[in-house]
Amino acid sequence: MAPLLEVEHLRVRFRTDAGALQAVDDVSFSLSDGKVLAIVGESGSGKSVTALTLMGLTRSANTELEGAVRFDGADLLHAPERDLRRVRGGGMAMIFQNPMTALNPVQRVGAQIVEQIRAHDRVSRSEAWKRAVTLLRRVGITRPEVRARAYPHEFSGGMRQRVMIAAALSCSPRLIVADEPTTALDVTTQSQIMDELEQLCRESTVALILITHDIGLVARMADDVLVMYGGRALEHAPADAVFADPLHPYTWALLRSVPRLDGDRVERLPTIGGSPPSLLHPPSGCHFRPRCPHSFGRCTEVPPLRASVDPEADGHPGAEPEGERHLDRCWLGLDDKRRLRRLDEEAPALVRTDGAA
Amino acid sequence: MSVDAPPGTAPLLEARNLELRYPVRTGSIRQPTRHVRAVDDVSLELGPGETLGIVGESGCGKSSLARCLVRLATPTAGTLLYRGTDITRANQRSLRPVRREIQMVFQDPEASLNGRKRVGQILATGLRLRGVPGNRMKAEIRELLRLVGLNPEHVDHFPHEFSGGQRQRIGIARALSADPRLVVLDEPVSALDVSIRAQVVNLLYDLREERGLSYVFVAHDLAVVRHASDRIAVMYLGRIVEQSPADDLYDHPLHPYTAALLAAVPVPDRVAARGRSKTVIRGEPANALELPSGCRFRPRCPRATDVCATVDPQLVDHGGRHLVACHHPLDTPAPAREAGSPSPA
Structure with missing residues (x-):
């Protein structure tokens, strides 16, 4: 069976006054029904631009798009706007980071969901309103028939995000793209909303692309992980593999720099020195090179995204397909990566800490 | 209710039964009809060189409490003592010497730095307050920038020319320019990327060691607070519901x-x-x-x-x-x- 979504060699370039900006550079992934793909990265890594491009929201005279985005077999990247409208909301829906700016402040929330339902389905206003109320109940809003008549400002942040989820679910999409859905929320609210989103997706086998910088959320929800940096995919693998055996030095640093609740309290947190690259003037070769403690001569050439050959896995039946799905973009050999990662864990001092943020 | 400081150290800052009420104005003549108690009967103590973490969900009153502690807000009841002096209702004039010693770092460096001033000008204000003579000013500014890990050559840049992490470093440098004893940090790293967060937390740690500073560290991220604090207070709807040494709270x-x-x-x-x-x-x-x-x-x-x-x-x-x-x-x-x-x- 063909996957629900296939993204192949996606490139997004913006022409700006200051020059061309390569926001997404050769990103490929695929996603099947009911699966969760997490796209992880810092601000400026291109994760949001990737998401917006899937929805056809980056189109403009100053944008160059290359590659392919196939949803359910049909190309979206170059599809006419009319076809895209049918897919948006109906086939795939998006949940934005900030529900206050994504919702219309002068329209009742119920009416906003009704508008979306009627854009896709030929149903009467009262029928659509009933569906909106049912949806609001499904996402955990109490007294939905009353709350549907309220305006966005009358909701708390968590409730607003629930409204966004209800709107996203309104046309029974097969894929939801959630761009930092809980970054603006409290941890307790985040935990509830992610539980609900996960449950709703599993119930209806909706696929989910979760864009986040929260490694904890990734650990909890993802089937697959794509680590992005400076517009490129640096590591792409099943989530279990990323957490058990991360291969790219950036992924190690990212995992290590998360302050933890378990383990010993440390006075100094491990850091990644320096700051993310400017996409207007990216470093040559590997984008992570200037911050990487293990960079060497060859890193001035752009490394390919490829599967490392695991010498230990030779002869293990069934080990190879898994290994082939673990891709990373680094010139180091597999043995070197594993050895250096262990060294890093033992003596984080080896990590470059020079350079200001 | 008071918390005993370790023997031999007088508290730097002490709050007793602090309360901050905001009026809720309704109707066409904006009459205050009710009050929200954002901070309700809060008592805490902070020793020299100590870091107190304050955590809670949004709306729990942690930022209101922070604003009370630096006297940006005037508590409506209770007592606030700074080095034994009652500053609960001190007027602006008598607060001046205290203001220099208690500084604040805000959550959003973009909003809290004046975008029309160069970094050097931003930092000079605090230095003048401290009485640094004009001929020493340049050197002191460069020293401050170096201290927070910024390039001293960037003294004539505007805030927008820096990244988010660098701007927060400017915010920290501005707080330090007055040579404070106590810095109240209101969500200092929440707006920053994960990799930058750890850098700024480490910088705060180093500065505390170097300059013997005390911190009040307000945050909603329990993991960050854990590593940065000696003691932690958990707030819920205006009250402190639990307060303990950091390790004990998490374990x-x-x-x-x-x-x-x-x-x-x-x-x-x-x-x-x-x-x-x-x-x-x-x-x-x-x-x-x-x-x-x-x-x-x-x-x-x-x-x-x-x-x-x-x-x-x-x-x-x-x-x-x-x-x-x-x-x-x-x-x-x-x-x-x-x-x-x-x-x-």
Whole structure:
């Protein structure tokens, strides 16, 4: 069976006054029904631009798009706007980071969901309103028939995000793209909303692309992980593999720099020195090179995204397909990566800490 | 209710039963009809060189408390002592010497730095306040920039020319320019990227060691606060519900709310993430205008019983400076729940 979504060699370039900006550079992934793909990265890594491009929201005279985005077999990247409208909301829906700016402040929330339902389905206003109320109940809003008549400002942040989820679910999409859905929320609210989103997706086998910088959320929800940096995919693998055996030095640093609740309290947190690259003037070769403690001569050439050959896995039946799905973009050999990662864990001092943020 | 400081150290800052009420104005003539108690009967102490973390959900009053502590807001009741002097209602003139010693770093460096001033000008204000002569100014500014890990050559740049992490470093440099003893940090790293967050937390740690600073570290991220603080206070709807040395709070939380907050933090570990019970409490904090009777956390609490609906629990020391305000703290067996007891909303 063909996957629900296939993204192949996606490139997004913006022409700006200051020059061309390569926001997404050769990103490929695929996603099947009911699966969760997490796209992880810092601000400026291109994760949001990737998401917006899937929805056809980056189109403009100053944008160059290359590659392919196939949803359910049909190309979206170059599809006419009319076809895209049918897919948006109906086939795939998006949940934005900030529900206050994504919702219309002068329209009742119920009416906003009704508008979306009627854009896709030929149903009467009262029928659509009933569906909106049912949806609001499904996402955990109490007294939905009353709350549907309220305006966005009358909701708390968590409730607003629930409204966004209800709107996203309104046309029974097969894929939801959630761009930092809980970054603006409290941890307790985040935990509830992610539980609900996960449950709703599993119930209806909706696929989910979760864009986040929260490694904890990734650990909890993802089937697959794509680590992005400076517009490129640096590591792409099943989530279990990323957490058990991360291969790219950036992924190690990212995992290590998360302050933890378990383990010993440390006075100094491990850091990644320096700051993310400017996409207007990216470093040559590997984008992570200037911050990487293990960079060497060859890193001035752009490394390919490829599967490392695991010498230990030779002869293990069934080990190879898994290994082939673990891709990373680094010139180091597999043995070197594993050895250096262990060294890093033992003596984080080896990590470059020079350079200001 | 006061917390004993370690013997031999007089507290730098002491709050006793601090309260901050905001009027709620309604109607066409904007009459105050009701009040929200953003900070309600809060007592705490901070010793020299100590870091106190304050955590809680949005709307719990942690930022209001921070604004009281630096006297950006005037407490409506209670006492605020700075090095033994009552500054609760001190006027602007008499506050001036104190202002220099208590500085604040804000959450959003973009909004809290004047975009029309160059970095050098921003830092010069604090230095002048401290009486640094004009001929020393340039050198002092460069020294400050070096101290927070910025390039001293960038003294003539504007804030927008820096990245988010660098701007927060400017915010920290501005706080330090007045040579303070105490810095109140209101969500200093929440707006920053993960990799930059750790850098700024480490910078704060180094500065504290170098300059013997005390910090009040306000945050909603329990993981960041854990590594940065000596003691931690957990706030819920204007009250401190638990206060303890940092390690103790994370290893043995006593208040069900603290336990729920900790359980809600996603762990960056695949196995641990699966094994965790996910949502522990449901719902959102009660409306601060219509507080529930008795314990404020009662409507969301899995351990609530009848007594919680009638008696407002007070902070009690459970040994080792670990205070908790709860009728059924987690070091006691879970209460048998009577039929008809309030269920979590």
